[in-house]
Amino acid sequence: MPVLGRNDMPRQDPEKRRSNFDEVALGYSHEQALAEASRCIQCKKPTCIAGCPVGIDIPAFIQYMADDDMDAAIRELKSMNALPAICGRVCPQETQCEEVCVLGKKGEPVAIGRLERYAADHEQDNIETEAIEKPAATGKKVAVVGSGPAGLTAAAELAKMGHSVTLFEALHKAGGVLVYGIPEFRLPKSIVQSEVEYVGSLGVDLQLNTVIGKLDTVDELLEEYNAVFLGTGAGLPVFMGIDGENLSGVYSANEFLTRVNLMKAYQFPGYDTPVKRGQRVVVVGGGNVAMDSARCAVRLGAEEVTIVYRRGEDEMPARNEEIENAREEGVKFKLLSNPTRILGDESNWVTQLECLNMELCEPDESGRCRPVPLEGSEHLMDVDVVIIAIGTSPNPLIPMTTKGLETSKWGTIIADEDGLSSREGVYGGGDVVTGAATVISAMGAGKTAAKAINNYLKGNK
Amino acid sequence: MPFKILGKIQIVPTIHQMIIDAPKIARKAKAGQFIILKIDETGERIPLTIADFDPEKGTVTTIFMEVGKTTKHLSTLNAGDSLQDFVGPLGNPSEIEPSDTVVCVGGGVGVAPIYPIARAHKAIGNKVISIIGARSAELLLWEDKMQEVSDELYITTDDGTKGHHGFVTDVLKKLLEGDEPISLVVSIGPAIMMRTVAGVTHPFGVKTIVSLNSIMVDGTGMCGACRVLVGGETKFACVDGPEFNAHEVDFTLLMNRLMMYRDEEQQALENYKCDRGGCQC
Ligand SMILES: Cc1cc2nc3c(=O)[nH]c(=O)nc-3n(C[C@H](O)[C@H](O)[C@H](O)COP(=O)(O)OP(=O)(O)OC[C@H]3O[C@@H](n4cnc5c(N)ncnc54)[C@H](O)[C@@H]3O)c2cc1C
Ligand SMILES: Cc1cc2nc3c(=O)[nH]c(=O)nc-3n(C[C@H](O)[C@H](O)[C@H](O)COP(=O)(O)OP(=O)(O)OC[C@H]3O[C@@H](n4cnc5c(N)ncnc54)[C@H](O)[C@@H]3O)c2cc1C
Ligand code: SF4
Ligand code: SF4
Ligand code: FES
Numbered sequence: 077m078p079v080l081g082r083n084d085m086p087r088q089d090p091e092k093r094r095s096n097f098d099e100v101a102l103g104y105s106h107e108q109a110l111a112e113a114s115r116c117i118q119c120k121k122p123t124c125i126a127g128c129p130v131g132i133d134i135p136a137f138i139q140y141m142a143d144d145d146m147d148a149a150i151r152e153l154k155s156m157n158a159l160p161a162i163c164g165r166v167c168p169q170e171t172q173c174e175e176v177c178v179l180g181k182k183g184e185p186v187a188i189g190r191l192e193r194y195a196a197d198h199e200q201d202n203i204e205t206e207a208i209e210k211p212a213a214t215g216k217k218v219a220v221v222g223s224g225p226a227g228l229t230a231a232a233e234l235a236k237m238g239h240s241v242t243l244f245e246a247l248h249k250a251g252g253v254l255v256y257g258i259p260e261f262r263l264p265k266s267i268v269q270s271e272v273e274y275v276g277s278l279g280v281d282l283q284l285n286t287v288i289g290k291l292d293t294v295d296e297l298l299e300e301y302n303a304v305f306l307g308t309g310a311g312l313p314v315f316m317g318i319d320g321e322n323l324s325g326v327y328s329a330n331e332f333l334t335r336v337n338l339m340k341a342y343q344f345p346g347y348d349t350p351v352k353r354g355q356r357v358v359v360v361g362g363g364n365v366a367m368d369s370a371r372c373a374v375r376l377g378a379e380e381v382t383i384v385y386r387r388g389e390d391e392m393p394a395r396n397e398e399i400e401n402a403r404e405e406g407v408k409f410k411l412l413s414n415p416t417r418i419l420g421d422e423s424n425w426v427t428q429l430e431c432l433n434m435e436l437c438e439p440d441e442s443g444r445c446r447p448v449p450l451e452g453s454e455h456l457m458d459v460d461v462v463i464i465a466i467g468t469s470p471n472p473l474i475p476m477t478t479k480g481l482e483t484s485k486w487g488t489i490i491a492d493e494d495g496l497s498s499r500e501g502v503y504g505g506g507d508v509v510t511g512a513a514t515v516i517s518a519m520g521a522g523k524t525a526a527k528a529i530n531n532y533l534k535g536n537k
Numbered sequence: 538m539p540f541k542i543l544g545k546i547q548i549v550p551t552i553h554q555m556i557i558d559a560p561k562i563a564r565k566a567k568a569g570q571f572i573i574l575k576i577d578e579t580g581e582r583i584p585l586t587i588a589d590f591d592p593e594k595g596t597v598t599t600i601f602m603e604v605g606k607t608t609k610h611l612s613t614l615n616a617g618d619s620l621q622d623f624v625g626p627l628g629n630p631s632e633i634e635p636s637d638t639v640v641c642v643g644g645g646v647g648v649a650p651i652y653p654i655a656r657a658h659k660a661i662g663n664k665v666i667s668i669i670g671a672r673s674a675e676l677l678l679w680e681d682k683m684q685e686v687s688d689e690l691y692i693t694t695d696d697g698t699k700g701h702h703g704f705v706t707d708v709l710k711k712l713l714e715g716d717e718p719i720s721l722v723v724s725i726g727p728a729i730m731m732r733t734v735a736g737v738t739h740p741f742g743v744k745t746i747v748s749l750n751s752i753m754v755d756g757t758g759m760c761g762a763c764r765v766l767v768g769g770e771t772k773f774a775c776v777d778g779p780e781f782n783a784h785e786v787d788f789t790l791l792m793n794r795l796m797m798y799r800d801e802e803q804q805a806l807e808n809y810k811c812d813r814g815g816c817q818c
Contacts, residue, residue: 246757248575248582248622285624287757291565311759315771322764322771322790324797331760339581339754345808348581348606349754350801424793471758473776 080183083112085190090404094374097260097342100401101165109194113141116186119178124188127176129520132156134173134188141191149195158232158275159225159519161200161267164193166258167516168395200270210279211238216533219244219301220280221288221474224252225515226506227307228275229522230529234305235278237530242301243280246287249338252309254515256338257330259368261375262398265337289473294481294502303501303529306489307522308474310507314467316360320418321464325352325426329365329465336372354461357381358429360415361465362392367399369463370407381407382457386414386434386447412436412447416454418462428456470508478502486511495525503529539619540574543596549676551603552646553612554588560595562587562625568653569631569748569780572597573756575622576610583607584753584775586650586725587626597625600649600678606805627756628779631746633657637720638664640712641687642705642734644726645671648678650748651725656686664688666717668708670726674699706733713741720744724783728792735783745783749774751791752798766790 086102087093093100104112116138124134132153140149153160167173169189177185216239220231223245231243249255251268276282288294288308297304313328315321332351335341339349357373359366362385373381383402385392388411392399403409410431417430433453436445470487482490482498488511495503505521507513544556562572571586589598603609614620631654639658643651648669659665665686670693671677677692677699684690691708692700701708705726713719722745724734731747738745751763751774758776765774768785772778 246624247755248624285622287624287627290626290757291561311757313759313761315761322766322794324794328761331754331762334754334760340579344801345805347579348805350798350805352797423796424790473758 079115080179082115082184082187083108083190085187087401090406093261094405095377097375099264100261103197104190104194109141109191110144112187113138113191115179116142117179123176123178124173124186127173129172129514129516130157130523132173132192137195138186138188138191141195146195146198150199153192153195157519158229159271159515160192161196162225162254162263162271163516163519164189164191164196165263165267168514170396172516200267211236213240214238214533216240216303217242217301218303218305218529218533219297220305220307221294221297222246222252222307222309222506222508223250223272223282224307224309224506224518225254226309226508226518226522227252227305228272229519230305230307230503230505230526231280231522232275232278233523233526234529235275235280237526239530239533241280243275243282244286244288245282245284247338248284250282250284252307253311256334257365257368259333259337259372261371262368287473289477294474294478294499298501302533303503305495305522305525305529306474306497306502306504306508307506307518308471308508309518310468310470310488310512312469312471312487313464314469315464316415316466318415318417320420320426323418323420323426323462324424325354325420325460326418326462327352327464329359329361329369329463330468332369332463333365333372336376342372342376351376352461353377354459355379356457356459357461357463358384358415358457358459359463359465360384361467362387362394363465363467364394364398365468366463366465367394367402367407369465371402371405373461373463374405374407378461382410383407384410384413384415384429384431386412387445388412388436391436391445414447414449415462419456426459426462429459429462430454430456468507468512470511493524494528495521496528501532539621540623541619542614542616544616545614547612548600549671549678551612552600552676552678553603554598554600554649555611555614557597557599557620557623558595559597559623559625562623563590563595563597564592566590566592566597566626567630568633568657569650570626570628571756571779572599572623572625573627573753574599574611574620574624576607576614577621580610580621581607582622582754582756584627584750584756586748588649588652590653597623600646602646605802606809609806609809624756628775629777631657631723631780633661635661636663637718638666639721639723640709640719641665641667642709642722642724642726643667643669643678643683644705644724644730645676646678647724647726647730647748648683651723652679652682652686654723654725655683659686659688666712666719667691668693668705668712670694670700670705670730672696704733705730706737709734710737713738713743721746722783723747723780728788728795731783731786732788732792735786735788739784746780747783747786748779749781749786749791750779751794765794 506518
């Protein structure tokens with residue numbers, strides 16, 4: 077009879093963590109990890125594997141952990157997933173691997189993500205990264221554009237296949253959303269850094285500060301490289317198009333998070349980049365991006381941080397765990413409310429936000445509830461910082477400078493299931509193809525495309 | 538992979554020229570584009586216009602004025618030092634098309650970025666009249682270089698120590714009232730100057746281009762820090778610009794948004810001066 081309840085993971089106390097950027101979830105102890113690993117009943121037909129977008133052999137790595145062979149566990153994980161320390165932390169496990177774990181039917185599913193995290197962290201702490209066997213060089217060159225999870229994975233896979241890989245990144249640091257978007261307290265940057273170094277140790281040549289479409293176009297890359305992978309993400313911020321959005325103190329979540337995380341504005345003036353530390357902060361949106369923005373604002377010292385979201389709590393796309401964390405840290409939720417106007421003072425500073433109450437109707441055939449405004453319910457909130465976190469779309473820079481690269485009406489690059497775009501030799505994957513999604517799905521896409529590129533380079537297709 | 542500084546000189550008080558080894562950028566750069574640099578790990582990303590570039594030598598020249606922490610720090614670096622990050626070329630190049638007389642108006646440190654634009658117009662055979670101004674004669678920049686690429690060059694100083702006593706816009710207005718067939722005015726300088734230029738050319742219906750210096754972070758369209766209002770539409774200066782039709786620009790918004798971090802900038806500068814022994818704290 078398996079243990080029904082999972083082992084809790086220790087977390088930093090909410091009162092304390094409100095004023096620091098240290099990691100919130102502290103990870104299992106060795107004993108907790110062993111205990112949790114032994115909850116897995118090693119199903120003959122494990123359902124969990126199908127829930128993982130990169131197909132990790134979950135019972136296999138967990139069995140190694142239960143046997144206290146962490147080195148074997150991490151080897152098993154890394155054979156399918158180059159970034160386990162990251163996925164163990166940020167995967168929405170509750171809708172992926174853990175959702176379909178059989179133990180979830182009667183009790184709580186195995187804490188697969190926490191175990192993955194433990195094994196990966198154990199490796200960081202304990203063993204020297206094994207010398208990587210250099211595969212025979214194929215003599216083929218591949219350019220990977222964008223160093224988010226999609227690009228990092230594609231680059232690592234292609235290098236392991238013996239291709240010569242150059243990874244181009246527009247910013248001054250590699251990692252994509254993992255460094256500029258997801259905050260330190262959820263994903264320490266040192267972890268991203270060591271994963272980037274691992275990819276470098278495979279022989280990938282990382283070129284930072286390189287904006288493809290400006291410095292070189294994709295067509296110019298194709299003169300030098302046999303194939304190109306585009307993993308440029310969905311980094312273009314969407315604004316609401318309401319009055320007052322250009323007031324000082326109104327940020328896109330991308331700008332706010334980039335200042336705080338990538339540029340380390342939370343350490344200003346030790347770091348030079350400033351960010352406005354508001355007292356009354358409103359974050360518009362209900363996804364992970366909104367939660368991250370709100371929780372950063374709390375840590376920057378705001379008195380009151382409110383999430384304004386036009387639907388109800390059940391409709392919020394953010395992970396439950398993150399909503400819970402935000403609530404514990406004192407973030408307020410103003411649901412069924414939609415901003416209609418932002419007001420400012422004579423020197424262009426934001427002062428108030430006008431919102432309209434919404435009502436959820438019965439779900440339509442598609443199952444989605446459309447919120448409808450309640451006429452006459454306009455009301456004002458006092459604010460000094462507003463952060464818009466209602467979504468992003470792909471940056472048009474590359475499609476604009478690449479002839480014949482087809483995009484959808486949402487600006488995403490059109491690619492087949494292998495990641496092949498409308499241009500021969502040009503592949504894509506991750507948010508740039510799907511629109512904003514998840515770290516693990518971007519990695520899965522990077523891996524799939526790497527296989528397809530390998531076939532293409534070998535002339536199999 | 539740091540970017541080496543090959544040369545740094547002070548051209549006039551508080552304004553410096555820096556030549557950076559950046560062969561790839563030098564090969565791709567065009568008039569009107571800019572770079573973003575970050576000095577070191579804790580530094581801020583700041584945009585500077587590409588004032589000159591040499592594809593053969595692989596160098597990019599920037600001209601910057603000391604206004605705050607980053608530009609002050611930059612002014613202490615010298616040949617042999619390096620910058621941690623240097624990215625470009627960013628933004629759209631200037632449109633350089635055959636036309637009637639082109640008037641290039643540069644004010645203060647804005648003379649530097651106007652230079653490659655004037656040179657490009659001259660190179661395709663356009664007649665170029667340039668008006669360059671500064672607060673005072675000792676702060677006047679690149680007179681000789683501007684002379685080389687202009688058919689006519691006018692100089693103005695606010696205090697009358699050289700050339701016309703007054704503003705660049707006084708001379709511009711006279712030219713517009715004269716017989717010269719002017720089809721384009723390009724102006725770069727402080728926002729307040731560009732706004733005045735726009736006001737002067739508007740009644741004459743002459744196409745006027747300005748280069749907007751909004752606050753930026755990434756310079757690739759990812760953050761929206763640089764948003765400006767042009768013709769009633771929100772644009773990102775880094776990817777939609779930096780050059781825009783002056784008659785459509787909301788300069789008040791631009792100037793207000795440039796003030797957004799005034800307190801923080803002040804604090805950063807004070808700290809920096811203290812660190813360097815400039816005060817008694
Ligand atoms: C704040 C926030 C929180 C999130 N939280 C989670 C979470 O908890 N769990 C989860 O699974 N997902 C989360 N996501 C989503 C997840 O981060 C993304 O789906 C994932 O990062 C997409 O990976 P990618 O490789 O496709 O693109 P990105 O991570 O966006 O990386 C793209 C990279 O390409 C670079 N680039 C773009 N254009 C160019 C160019 N022209 N030349 C060179 N380089 C270029 C960019 O600078 C960037 O570094 C979150 C997203 C955000 C913004
Ligand atoms: C596309 C573009 C091209 C530019 N080209 C040049 C150039 O060739 N030479 C040059 O000297 N400067 C140029 N600038 C302005 C330059 O980026 C700023 O002067 C610099 O960021 C100031 O940094 P700081 O840390 O020294 O000063 P800060 O402490 O950031 O600011 C000090 C003072 O400068 C003002 N300021 C801040 N940012 C800007 C800005 N973007 N533009 C104007 N004033 C600002 C502040 O309001 C404050 O009064 C350009 C800006 C843009 C957007
Ligand atoms: S990578 Fe993500 S989905 Fe796959 S097993 Fe790990 S936590 Fe689960
Ligand atoms: S479904 Fe759950 S219990 Fe079964 S093997 Fe997978 S993790 Fe273990
Ligand atoms: S500087 Fe970030 S979008 Fe222009």
